[in-house]
Amino acid sequence: xxxxxxxxxxxxxxxxxxSIINCAYENTAFDYFPWYQQFPGKGPALLIxxxxxxxxxxxxxxxxxxxxxxxxxxxxxxxxxxxDSATYFCAATINQAGTAxxxxxxxxxxxxx
Amino acid sequence: xxxxxxxxxxxxxxxxxxxxxxxxQDMNHNSMYWYRQDPGxxxxxxxxxxxxxxxxxxxxxxxxxxxxxxxxxxxxxxESAAPSQTSVYFCASSEKPDYGYTFGSGTRLTVV
Numbered sequence: 001x002x003x004x005x006x007x008x009x010x011x012x013x014x015x016x017x018x019s020i021i022n023c024a025y026e027n028t029a030f031d032y033f034p035w036y037q038q039f040p041g042k043g044p045a046l047l048i049x050x051x052x053x054x055x056x057x058x059x060x061x062x063x064x065x066x067x068x069x070x071x072x073x074x075x076x077x078x079x080x081x082x083x084d085s086a087t088y089f090c091a092a093t094i095n096q097a098g099t100a101x102x103x104x105x106x107x108x109x110x111x112x113x
Numbered sequence: 114x115x116x117x118x119x120x121x122x123x124x125x126x127x128x129x130x131x132x133x134x135x136x137x138q139d140m141n142h143n144s145m146y147w148y149r150q151d152p153g154x155x156x157x158x159x160x161x162x163x164x165x166x167x168x169x170x171x172x173x174x175x176x177x178x179x180x181x182x183x184x185x186x187x188x189x190x191x192e193s194a195a196p197s198q199t200s201v202y203f204c205a206s207s208e209k210p211d212y213g214y215t216f217g218s219g220t221r222l223t224v225v
Contacts, residue, residue, distance in 0.1 A: 009153065032210050043117075043203050043216025044156070051211075089156060093210045098163030100146055100171060101210055105155035 003027055004092050006104025013111050019077040021107045023090035026071065032095035035064065035075050036103070038087045047088070048075070051095075080111045115139055119204050119217035126194045126224045134189040134220050136204030144207050145187035146214070147171075147179065149200040156203065162187055194224045 005024045013019045025033075034049035050057045050064040050073065057064045063076040077084055087108050091101040120135045138145065146161040148171075158171030162181040176198060178190045187206075191198055201221050205214040 006155070034210070034213075036214075041218070043205070043218055044214075045216070046213040049211065095209065095211050097209045098144060099210060100144075100158050100161045101214065102158070102172075103148075103156040105153060 003102045004090060004104045006090050006107060008107060009105065010108045011110070013077075013080045013109065015080065015082060015111055015113045017080050017111075019075075019080045019084070019109055019111070021075045021088055021090070021109070022072065023074065023092075023104050024070075024072045025092045027092070027094075028071070029094050030092040033064070033066065033073050033090070033092050034101070035062075036089045036091060038089065038106075044087075044089060077109075080109075082111045082113050085109055085111050117204055117206055117215050117217035119202075119220050121220060122218065123221050124223070126191075126222065128195060128224060130194050131190065131192050132194065132222075133191075134202055134204075134222075135186070136188060136217060137186045138204075138206040138215070139185065140206060140215060141184070142206040142208050142215075143184070144209075145181065146205045146207075147177075147187070147189045148203045148205065149173065150203060150219075151200050159189065159202075191222075194222075196224045198222065199224045 035047045036044035037047040038044040061078045066073045090104040147159040148156040160179040204217045207214045
C-alpha cells in the first residue's frame with residue numbers, strides 16, 4: 001500500500017516557467033510534510049516543509065500548498081531555473097521522535113534554457 | 114565537516130556473497146535510517162533505529178539485517194546478496210523529522 005503518491009514522474013519546464021509537483025497521502029495521522037531535493041550523485045536534502053495547520057508556506061521561489069480535506073499537497077517552483085533541475089521527493093510522517101519519513105516515488109524536473 | 118559518512122561508495126558483489134554497508138554520523142542524532150533508491154520507486158525505508166539499542170523494520174526489510182553499534186554508527190548487512198538488491202543505498206540521521214534528515218552520499222551496489 002503506497003502511503004504517499006507523487007505525480008508526475010517527470011516534468012520538463014521552460015526557464016522562467018512554473019513547475020508544479022503534486023502529492024497525496026492516505027494516513028490522516030500524518031502531520032509533517034516535507035519536500036526533499038536531490039541532485040545527481042548526491043543524497044536528498046530538505047527543501048521546504050509544511051504542517052497541516054497552515055494552507056501555504058513560501059520560501060523564496062518555492063511554495064507548498066496544502067489541502068487537508070483532500071489529503072493533498074503540492075510544490076510550486078516559480079521562475080524555474082536550470083539550476084532547479086533535480087529530483088524532488090515529497091514525504092510525510094507523524095512528527096515525533098522515533099518515526100520515519102515515508103517518501104513518494106520522486107519527480108525528475110528538467111528546466112530547459 | 115559534520116554529516117553522515119557512508120562506506121563504501123561503490124561495490125560489486127556476486128550473487129550469494131555477503132557484505133556490510135557502514136554508516137556513521139557525527140551530529141549526535143538519536144535516529145538513523147537506511148533507505149534504498151531505485152528508478153521509479155523513490156526512496157523506500159529498509160530499517161531504522163529510533164535510538165541506540167533499538168531497530169525497526171521499514172517497508173522493504175527482507176534480505177537485510179541492521180546493527181546499531183552505538184549512537185554514531187548504524188550498519189546494514191546483506192547476508193546473501195541477490196540481483197534484486199542492486200540499488201543505491203542511503204543512510205540518514207535525524208533528531209526528529211521536522212529537524213530535517215541529513216543523508217549520506219550513498220552506496221551504489223551492483224549484484225551480478
